[in-house]
Every structure is written in C-alpha cells, then in structure tokens.
Amino acid sequence: MAKYIQHLLLAGTALIVISCNQPKAIDEQDGLATFNKDSxxxxxxxxxxxxxxxxxxxxxxxxxxxxxxxxxxxxxxLEPGNGDSYLQEVPMVEISPKSVSPLKVQSTKGSFELKNMDDFVMWTERTDTVQTLNNDDVVFAGFGVVAPEYNWNDYAGLDVKGKVVMVMVNDPGFETGDTTMFKGKTMTYYGRWTYKFEEAARQGAKACIIVHNTAAASYPFHVVQNSNGGVKLHLDKRANHAYQLAMQGWVTHQSAVKLLQAAGKDTSVLHTANKHGFKGFDMGIKLSATVKTKVVFNKSHNVIAKIxxxxxxxxxxxxxxxxxxxxxxxxxxxxxxxxxxxxxxxxxxxxxxxxxxxxxxxxxxxxxxxxxxxxxxxxxxxxxxxxxxxxxxxxxxxxxxxxxxxxxxxxxxxxxxxxxxxxxxxxxxxxxxxxxxxxxxxxxxxxxxxxxxxxxxxxxxxxxxxxxxxxxxxxxxxxxxxxxxxxxxxxxxxxxxxxxxxxxxxxxxxxxxxxxxxxxxxxxxxxxxxxxxxxxxxxxxxxxxxx
The missing domain is CATH 3.40.630.10 (Zn peptidases)
Incomplete structure (x- = not known):
C-alpha cells in the first residue's frame, strides 16, 4: 500500500511538472481590438x-x-528602452567624394586608364581625406569567399596583404544552380557585396573591387553608380580601431575583361572560379588611383522603448x-x-x-x-x-x-x-x-x-x-x-x-x-x-x- 501511494505521489508530481512546462493558453483576441486604421x-x-x-x-x-x-x-x-532614455546615439561619419582619379592600370602589355563612374565606382570608409593606390599588385580571388561549412576557401594559398583583390559578386552556386554547392541559385551571405569587402579586410587587403554582373548582382550597374557615387554615411568606427580597406568598389564587366586581358587571361577564369579546387592568382598588373574626400562626424539616433x-x-x-x-x-x-x-x-x-x-x-x-x-x-x-x-x-x-x-x-x-x-x-x-x-x-x-x-x-x-x-x-x-x-x-x-x-x-x-x-x-x-x-x-x- 505504501509503495502504491508512493507511485501515486510520483505520478502526481510528474503531472504537475509536465503541466508547468506546457505553454499556457493565450487569449487569441486579447489586444486585437486596440488596432485602429485611423491611428x-x-x-x-x-x-x-x-x-x-x-x-x-x-x-x-x-x-x-x-x-x-x-x-x-x-x-x-512605454518605458524608456535605454536606461532612462528613449535614445541610443549612433556615431556616424558623412564622407563626400571631392575627387576620384582615373584608375591607372600598368602591365607588361602596356598601360591604360579606366574612368570613374563609367568604368568603375570607388569609395572609402576611412576617415583620412586622401586615400591612394600606388602601383599596387592585383590578386584575383574568385568569389572572395571563406566558408568552412561549404569546404570553400578562395584565399587559400594567396598572399593579399597590402594588395588589391578582385572578386566576383554572388557565390559559387549561382551560375551552376547546383543546390549541392552553397544553396544553388539562392544567394547566401557569402554572395553579398558587403561580405566581399569584410572578408578582404580580414585578409589584410588594401583594396577590393567587385566585378559587376547584372544577373548575379540582381541590379544593373547604374544602381551601383547611384548608390555609391556620391555622399555616403558610415558608422564612425574610430573607437574600435578595426582594420578598414583603403578603397572599395565595383568595376563593370567590360572593365574586368580589360583587366584580365592585361593579365594575359580571359573570361574563362570567371567560370572556372565556380569549381571546387579553383586557385586564385596574382594577376601581374598594378593599379594606381587617388580618392579625395570631405569628412564630417556627427551622431544620429535609434529610438528605443520597452514593456x-x-x-x-x-x-x-x-x-x-x-x-x-x-x-x-x-x-x-x-x-x-x-x-x-x-x-x-x-x-x-x-x-x-x-x-x-x-x-x-x-x-x-x-x-x-x-x-x-x-x-x-x-x-x-x-x-x-x-x-x-x-x-x-x-x-x-x-x-x-x-x-x-x-x-x-x-x-x-x-x-x-x-x-x-x-x-x-x-x-x-x-x-x-x-x-x-x-x-x-x-x-x-x-x-x-x-x-x-x-x-x-x-x-x-x-x-x-x-x-x-x-x-x-x-x-x-x-x-x-x-x-x-x-x-x-x-x-x-x-x-x-x-x-x-x-x-x-x-x-x-x-x-x-x-x-x-x-x-x-x-x-x-x-x-x-x-x-x-x-x-x-x-x-x-x-x-x-x-x-
């Protein structure tokens, strides 16, 4: 009898524990009557x-x-969401381009220039008023991706410190549509242009240029021009001392072809970069450019409230x-x-x-x-x-x-x-x-x-x-x-x-x-x-x- 009572007590305790872990019933209608279109x-x-x-x-x-x-x-x-304040200061910097020089290309085959806004768009997030490339080496690094979970590293065996990296937009699954490679046609963050610049900076590159492709980017080059050719706001990161690229930007597909030809290559490398085992390479060309800017520091605000x-x-x-x-x-x-x-x-x-x-x-x-x-x-x-x-x-x-x-x-x-x-x-x-x-x-x-x-x-x-x-x-x-x-x-x-x-x-x-x-x-x-x-x-x- 004592054992039976003990089992009942244990069972009752288990039921109490289980019921406590069940999500409580929510009144589905509670709060809905408050919504008001006029408001x-x-x-x-x-x-x-x-x-x-x-x-x-x-x-x-x-x-x-x-x-x-x-x-x-x-x-x-509602209560203030940041201590006793509804505001969170967001330190930012406004960087206005005063001038961007042509991009000078030097190779064993000769030299030529690319024109700002027509052939390329270049900007900087650094807050010094002048940034330069001075006969800096260029390395082609495929998609510029380091993704251990996909067993992919475009920077493997490459030394890009202090150099210019040229990479492609999107990720290796885009062209083939092969869902066993990244996510096929679905872009991962490794394909996003912001990632390209972040990874190039982690690798110690001086600059990074992305080869534009309308299908892969999902927008034409004029979007790049309109979004990046003028005044831009950035977070003010002077306090954290994180490494930033001296320059970053895009080149048109036609300009990329010229750069590859100067390196003795053709567009086939843009396709072979989709394959496992592809190795990036030093292009044997040098780039020079100057970006001059006007810099203004200021603070904007997030507004935060809570219950x-x-x-x-x-x-x-x-x-x-x-x-x-x-x-x-x-x-x-x-x-x-x-x-x-x-x-x-x-x-x-x-x-x-x-x-x-x-x-x-x-x-x-x-x-x-x-x-x-x-x-x-x-x-x-x-x-x-x-x-x-x-x-x-x-x-x-x-x-x-x-x-x-x-x-x-x-x-x-x-x-x-x-x-x-x-x-x-x-x-x-x-x-x-x-x-x-x-x-x-x-x-x-x-x-x-x-x-x-x-x-x-x-x-x-x-x-x-x-x-x-x-x-x-x-x-x-x-x-x-x-x-x-x-x-x-x-x-x-x-x-x-x-x-x-x-x-x-x-x-x-x-x-x-x-x-x-x-x-x-x-x-x-x-x-x-x-x-x-x-x-x-x-x-x-x-x-x-x-x-």
Whole structure:
C-alpha cells in the first residue's frame, strides 16, 4: 500500500511538472481590438509630411522624427528602452567624394586608364581625406569567399596583404544552380557585396573591387553608380580601431575583361572560379588611383522603448522598423524634391507604434520584455540596426527574436504574404501557423538569387545570431488575384519607390496592411508567453552564431 501511494505521489508530481512546462493558453483576441486604421494613418501622414523633410539623418527632419517617436512611446505608457532614455546615439561619419582619379592600370602589355563612374565606382570608409593606390599588385580571388561549412576557401594559398583583390559578386552556386554547392541559385551571405569587402579586410587587403554582373548582382550597374557615387554615411568606427580597406568598389564587366586581358587571361577564369579546387592568382598588373574626400562626424539616433516582462524580464523580443528616408534630393519632373517615404518607411514605423499600443493594452501583460526599436540610417546601409547589433542594449544571447517591418501593404487584403530567406529560421514556422488560422499562405520567395534577406534591418540581428524576419506584403489580392497584385507592386516600384512620389495617398485602404500588422502582433504575443527560443534551421549560415 505504501509503495502504491508512493507511485501515486510520483505520478502526481510528474503531472504537475509536465503541466508547468506546457505553454499556457493565450487569449487569441486579447489586444486585437486596440488596432485602429485611423491611428495608423495619422502616424503615416505626420511622419511623411513635408514638415519632416524626408527624415534624413543629421537634418531637422531627424530632430522632428525622433521627438515624435519619443512623445508617442511616452504617451502610450512605454518605458524608456535605454536606461532612462528613449535614445541610443549612433556615431556616424558623412564622407563626400571631392575627387576620384582615373584608375591607372600598368602591365607588361602596356598601360591604360579606366574612368570613374563609367568604368568603375570607388569609395572609402576611412576617415583620412586622401586615400591612394600606388602601383599596387592585383590578386584575383574568385568569389572572395571563406566558408568552412561549404569546404570553400578562395584565399587559400594567396598572399593579399597590402594588395588589391578582385572578386566576383554572388557565390559559387549561382551560375551552376547546383543546390549541392552553397544553396544553388539562392544567394547566401557569402554572395553579398558587403561580405566581399569584410572578408578582404580580414585578409589584410588594401583594396577590393567587385566585378559587376547584372544577373548575379540582381541590379544593373547604374544602381551601383547611384548608390555609391556620391555622399555616403558610415558608422564612425574610430573607437574600435578595426582594420578598414583603403578603397572599395565595383568595376563593370567590360572593365574586368580589360583587366584580365592585361593579365594575359580571359573570361574563362570567371567560370572556372565556380569549381571546387579553383586557385586564385596574382594577376601581374598594378593599379594606381587617388580618392579625395570631405569628412564630417556627427551622431544620429535609434529610438528605443520597452514593456518589461512579468516573469522573464531578461528575455527580449525586438520589433524594429527604420524611421529614416532619403531627405531632400534631386527634383522629379514636377519639381518636387522632398523624398517623403510614406510607405518606405513611415508605414513600418507607424505599424510598430500600433503593435506597441496593442501590447500595452493586454489584459495579461507579456511575460517576456517587448522592445520597440526605431532605427536610423537604413537607407544608408542598415547603419542604425548594425550599430545596435554591435552595441546591443539587450544581450543578443537573451534576445529571443527580431521581427522587422519595412513597408506595409496599403491596398486590399491578400491571401499570401512573403519573406526573404525562406528556410532560415523557425520564425517562418510561427508565421505559417498564424497564416493558417486565417486560411492564408506563405508565398515562395520570387527572387532568392537577389539576396534580399541581407538588405533589411533584420539582417543586423542575424549577423549576431538572433533569429530574425521581415514580413513583406503579398500579391494574391482577395477577389482580384496575383496578376492584379503584381501590377500594384510593380507600379509602386517604378513610380514611387525612392522617389518624391512616395507620399501619402488618401485612396489607400490599408485593409491588407492592417491584417498583416495584426498577424505580426500575434506572432510576437505567442513568443511573449513561451519559454523556448526559436532556432535557426539546418543549413542557415547564422546557426553557428547562435551556438
């Protein structure tokens, strides 16, 4: 009898333990009634008004924007997210090209020059006002990739210290489409141009030039010219003394052919670089160039607010959106020079304000801390989120997930949504589960070869190991279909994206956007009451960072 009672007690204890480990039932409707389209639109209209001058960092537009965000977070009853402040200073440097000389090429076959902006685009992140190449040796290093998990090292056996490295864009799987080589057509971070410069610097190169290829880069050379030929903002890294390249840039495919010919090679090396066992080589040519710049140091700001968790306050779920846009620039055909950025990204900024209001309204407050991060300088290269990733207010290993919003759907409801980087993390599974509840679906990524996963602020969290996701609008419009939705998307890209025409439009219904925002809120709410952490999936290049 005593043994029987002991077994009952043990069984009862086990049941108690099991029940304690089960996720508690969440009231699915709690918080949803708070969402309000009028409130969302009011934020968008304000932030994208001419008064805010396009919200460029270092301008009066920034001052107004961060003041508005602080005031709104405070009015919602959210706590300051950085100690007793809602702000995180982001030290940056504005580097303006004063002059870039022709690129002089010297070889045993003779010499020639390449013209800046036509044949190449070159810039520097160093803050000295003059950078030079002076008959520096050039090494061709394939894709410039060091990826142990793929058994790939383009720098093996090469000495590139103090030299110029020429590499190709994308990664070895792109041309062949062979899924056993990296991820086939799907770009990994090793294929992204930012990685090329980072790896060249780690190898001690003096400069790095990327061979442009429209298909492999997923954009034509004029995008490179427009993005990198003028004034650029960078993080001010004087304090960490990290090695930086003296120069970095791109050359056109035609210019790369000339460089290879000067080295006694042809374009066949660009194809053989896709194969295992390819060895880079010293090209036997020398480059000379001078870049002169004007340098201005300044500080921009991330805005951070939080709701402290009731049971696990030291575990964090971060919602993010970038508040900045392009400011005042080249006038359009109508003479409008203010790049208002209504959808990009006043809409995403407004969305996380609405999500913050919903979390604050919960009858059962979140068990984990919910952080709302409005970041600066996304349009300048994800700088605000990169700074946060390198200088986190909340530890990366205690950050459960990052959910980022960059442009919401201003039109009607859709059956689908999309993300970049399908198969990266378990956050995708959370998304699919929420979509199923509404008989919706996750569409396949339209252009995985474009590397879109590395182009939005969630990527700055991925780089430090935090599972992260940006949920994008779908195109399968209810009652009208995919072709209709695709035309809406193409019209925005052609006529509004990064143009003064990205202004608030009173005909926007935001029915689809509201549905998507509520779904994103539900994902965050589920995470807020769980005790487990979502993980990276097998095959993700970021899985090792979480460990």
């Amino acid at each position: 969302l639109v009011k934020h968008i209209v304000t932030l994208s008004s001419n008064e805010y001058q396009g919200r460029r960092p270092f301008t009066a537009g920034e001052v107004k924007t961060i003041a508005y965000l602080q005031k709104t977070y405070k009015s919602l009853g 402290t968790g009731t049971k696990r306050p030291d575990e964090y779920i971060v919602f993010s959106a970038h508040w900045d846009h392009l400011g005042v620039g080249k006038p359009d055909a109508k003479g409008d020079s203010i790049y208002n950025g209504a959808l990009d990204n006043a809409s995403g900024t407004a969305a996380i304000l609405e999500i913050a209001r919903a979390f604050k309204s919960l009858k059962t407050p979140p068990e984990r801390t919910i952080v709302f991060l409005s970041v600066t300088a996304e349009e300048q290269g994800l700088l605000g989120s990169e700074y946060y990733g390198e200088n986190p207010v909340y530890p990366a290993n205690k950050t459960v997930a990052n959910i980022n919003i960059d442009v919401i759907n201003p039109f009607g409801k859709t059956k689908d949504v999309s993300i970049s980087g399908n198969g990266q993390s378990e956050l995708e599974d959370y998304l699919v589960a929420e979509l199923k509840k509404s008989n919706r679906y996750l569409a396949s990524e339209a252009h995985p070869e474009a590397g879109s996963y590395f182009r939005s602020d969630h990527f700055s969290f991925a780089k430090v190991g935090v599972p992260s996701i940006t949920v994008d609008a779908g195109i399968d419009v209810v009652g009208k279909g995919k072709e209709y939705g695709k035309k809406l998307q193409e019209d925005y890209t052609a006529n509004r994206y990064h143009q003064p025409a990205d202004q608030y439009d009173a005909t926007w219904s935001f029915d689809g956007g509201m549905e998507d925002i509520e779904m994103i809120f539900r994902i965050g709410k589920r995470l807020a009451f769980e005790s487990s952490f979502p993980q990276w999936k097998a095959g993700s290049e970021f899985k090792k960072l979480r460990k």
